[in-house]
Amino acid sequence: MFLLIIIILGLCLGSFLNAFVYRLHENTKIKSRTRKLSITRGRSICPSCKHVLGPMDLVPVLSWILLRGKCRYCHKPISIQYPLVELLTCVLFIASYLYWPLQLNGFGIIGLIAWLIVLLGLIALSIYDFRWMELPNKVVFPLIYLYSVYLVYIAIFYHAFHHALLSFLAGLILFVLFYAIFQLSQAKWIGGGDVKLVFLLGLLSGSPVMAFLLVFIASLLGTGYALILYPMKGKLMHTKIPFGPFLILATITVVLFGAKLLSWYSGLLG
Ligand SMILES: [Zn+2]
Incomplete structure (x- = not known):
């Protein structure tokens, strides 16, 4: 029963994320404040013909499949990004x-809820970085604030002071490390957005050990992606690859499976 709620919630919030990212990017193009699209309010529209969408057009994944990936009104193709993001979020x-x-008792549930909220932001950042090679501060900063408040809250009310301290330390270490790489490579290897993002990801990882595991996994994922892309594009040196989505995917892996990975690894060593 609870799983069903999670599934429906995931699909609906994924649908919301599509609209959120679209509006966020549209707003960066509009200079005058009065014409800005509301991020949270207002009806959803077709990105091509701007027709207001009805309830039948907004059912996550199903609408896209039933309409065969085309807008009901202008018949222009709708990007596969829409159903993919809905499925991914789910x-x-x-x-x-x-x-x-x-364990899903008081403390564990609060942690899960905080994580799911931040996870939505991370998915939005991944889409944004993939499409426009940018990690907007407007998303990164509120997430850092939100998760910091959560860490302080559990430190005070759940005596998780040690955990909060290690999390901030992990964030700081990654921030310093990436800032150094950013400066040394003169912003060629990673972008300024990545430097701010890794502070958040360090916080989420929970400890310096997990933070290093995170960077290791992200590097593997990024390299793997580049190797797959290489024969397809054949001009790797000129193809910019966003690092943000790989850092985020690595963070999700570390948050959910980090402890298991570490114990498996130490088991290998005997
Ligand atoms: Zn349309």
């Missing part, structure tokens, strides 16, 4: 619920 919500490392 899958990540299910995985977070099923593989949540803590």
Whole structure:
């Protein structure tokens, strides 16, 4: 029963994320304040013909399949990004619920809720970075604020002072590390957005050990992606690859499976 709620919530919030990212990017193009699209209010529209969408056009995934990926009104193709993001959000919500490392009592549930909220922001950042090679401060900063408040809250009310301290330390270490890489490579290897993002990801990882595991996994994922892309595009040196989505995917892995990975690894060593 609870799983069903998670599935529906994931699909609907994924649908909301599509609209959120679209409006966020549209707003960066509009200079005058009066014409800005509201991020949270207002009806959803078709990105091509701007027709207001009805309830039948807004059912996550199903609408896209039934309309065969085309707008009902102007018949222009609708990007596969829309159903993919809805499915991805749903899958990540299910995985977070099923593989949540803590017991789902008071403390564990608060942690899961905080994580799911931040996870939505992380998915939005991944879409944004993939499409426009940018990690907007407007998303990164509120997430850092939100998660910091959560860490302070559990430190005070759940005596999780040690956990909060290690989390801030992890964030700081990643921030310093990435700032150094950013400066040394003169912003060629990573962007300024990545430097701010890794502070948040360090906080989420929970400890310096997990933070290093996170960077290791992200590097593997990024390299793997580049190797797959290489024969397809054949001009790797000129193809810019956003690093943000790989850092985020690595963070999700570490948050859900980090402890298992570490114990498996130490088991290998005997
Ligand atoms: Zn249309």
